[in-house]
Amino acid sequence: MMDTVKKIEILLVEDNPTDAELCIRALKKSNLANELVWVKDGAEALDFLFGTGAYAGRDLAATPKVVLLDLRLPKVDGMEVLRRIKEDERSRAIPVVVLTSSKEDRDIAESYQLGVNSFISKPVEFDAFAKTVSELGLYWLLVNHPPR
C-alpha cells in the first residue's frame, strides 16, 4: 500500500510517560498500537493535527481514526485542544475520546459541551485500565465507521 507510511490510527495525547507506556502496552496486547503517534502536550497535539510547528508540511489528509486526549496537559490543556479540534472544519470529524483520571462532573459536562465523542475515566487498577483501553481501541478502530 502506498500510504502505509502516512497512515495514522491513534493520536495519543498524554504528558505522563508511565501512563503513556501503560496505555501503549494495553493497546499492543490487542495489536492496536501499530499506527500510534504519541504527543506529550497540547501544543504538540495541535501542531500535529494542523501541520504547524515541528509538524509543518505534514500531509493533513492522514487524519487519525481517534484522538485519545488527557485533560491535564502542559502548555495547552486538554479542554483547549478539544475546543480547537471541534472548532476547526478540518478536524471536526475526528473522533476525540477524553481519557483522564478526572471523574469531575464539570469536566464531563464541559467536554460534552465542546463536542467530545466519549469520556473515559482511567481506572486505577491496571487490569481494569488495560481492559478499558483495549476495548476503546477496538471500538474506535474496528467497530466504528468514521466519515471517509
Next chain:
Amino acid sequence: MNRYLSAFLHKFTFRRQLGIAVTLGIFTLAFFSSLVGSWQGTVQVRSDQIEQGRRITENLARQSVLALIFASSDNAAEAANATLQFPGVISVEIREASQRVLLKRGNVNPAEFSTPVAGYAASGNAGVNQAIAVLDAESANSWRFTAPVYSQPSGSPFNEMVVPELLGDVTVVVSKEALSQVTGSIFVANMTTSFLSALLFLFLIRILSNRMTKPLTQLSDIMGRAEAGETQVRAELAGPKDIADMAHAFNSMMAVLEERAAEISQLNAELERRVELRTEQLESANQELESFSYSVSHDLRTPLRAIDGFSHILLEDYADKLDDEGRRLLNVVRYNTGRMGQLIDDILNFSRTGRLELAFSRIDMEGLAREVYADLQPSAGDNTQVVIGHLPQATGDRAMMRQVFVNLLSNAIKFTRTREDALIEVGYKDGANETVYYVKDNGAGFDMQYAGKLFGVFQRLHGVKEFEGTGIGLAIVKRIVNRHDGHVWAEGKVNGGATIYFALPTKENRA
C-alpha cells in the same frame, strides 16, 4: 354617645374643632337673641296697635253722637267711612241704645268673637258716662273694640248738671294682619342683623384663630415632612412659648434620630463590607478546596496507576524470576494501591455530597429501596431474607436518597454475611413533624459505646480483614440526611444486629 362624639372629633384638627364649637355657639346665640328681640318687639307693637284701635273706636263714638241722636244713617255712614279709612279696620258697627243696628259696614263672622276678653270687658264697664273704648274680644286674626256713645254735654251752663245720656254704642274690628306683618319683618330684620354680625364675628375669630394656631400648624407640617422621610427637617422656634418649647423638643428629637440613623447606616455599611470580605474569603477557600479535590482526583490516581500497572507488568513479564514470596509481596503492593484508589474515590464522593446542588422532588421511598436492593441482591447471600415494608414518600434529591439506601443496604448485606438466617428489614415510623425510616439487620452489630463514632469519616468498628470497606458509607449517609434537614442515629449491640435510622422532615415541615 360620648364615645361616638370623641371618635368624630378625632377626625378633625384642633383648629377645625375650635371652629365648629365657636360657629355653633355663635349661631345659636344669634338665633335666640333675634327670637327674643322679635318677641319683645311684637309685644310693643301689639300694645301700640291696641291703643290705636281704641282711639279709632273712641273717635268713632264721638262722631256717631249726631247720627244716633237723629238716627241718621247718612251721618252714621259718614263716620263709618272715615273710620274705615284707617289701616287695618275691617268692620264698623253702630248700634242704638236699644241694640238696634243703625249701620254696619264690613263683614265679620260673629262666631269669631265667641269668647270675650274678660279683662277688657271689665274695664269697659268701669268707664262711667264717657266714651271709653275697650277691647272686648280678640280672635286669631282681629281685635274687636267697643265704645259707648253718650250725648255730649253742650257748652251751655244750663246743661252743666245734665247727666250724659247713653245713646248707643259702636264696634270696630281691627285686623291683626298689620301686627303679624310687623312681627315678621321685625323677626327677619333681627335675624339678618344677628346672622350678619355672627358672620363678621366668625370671620374675626377665624383670623384670630389662624394667627393663634399657625405655629402649631407649621410644626405639624414639619413633623409630617419628617415622618414622610425628609431629612434635616427643623422647626422654627416661633410662636407662643409652649409651642416654641414643643418645636425645640422636636428639633432635638430629630437631631438624635438622625444621629442614630447615621450610626446605623455606618454599621450596616461596615457589616456589608465584612460580609463581602468573608464571602470573598469563603469563595476563594471554596475554590482552593475544589482545585484541591481536583488535584487529588487527577494527580493522586496517576502514580497509583503507575504503581499498580508496573507491579502487574513485573508479575506478568518476570513471573519466572520471582519466587512465591516475591509474588506475594507484589500482590500486597497491588492490594494496597487498590485500597488507596478506593479511599481517594470515597473522599471525593464524600466531598461531592457536600457540594452538589440538591434537586428536590417527591420520592417514592419504597420503590427506591426495592430498586436499590434489586441492584445489590447479587452480593447478598442466598440465605438472606429482605423485608421491605410500606414506606411513605419523602421530599428530597432522588440521586442522593438512592445513595443513602445503597450505603445502608450494602452495609446490612455486608454485616449479615456470616449469619445463617440473615434478615434485613426496611421500615418506617411516624415521628413529630418527621418520618423516620430505618434499615435493620441481625448481623454483626456494634457496641453502643461507639455509636457516636459510627457516622465519622473513615471510622471503622471492625477489622478490614473481617469486613471490607473504608468507613465512608455512614458518613455519606449522615451528610446527605443532614443536607435534607434530617438527622441520623443508630442502635445495636455486638452480634445482636444494628438498626440505622434516618429521619426526614415531612413535606409540611420542610423550610
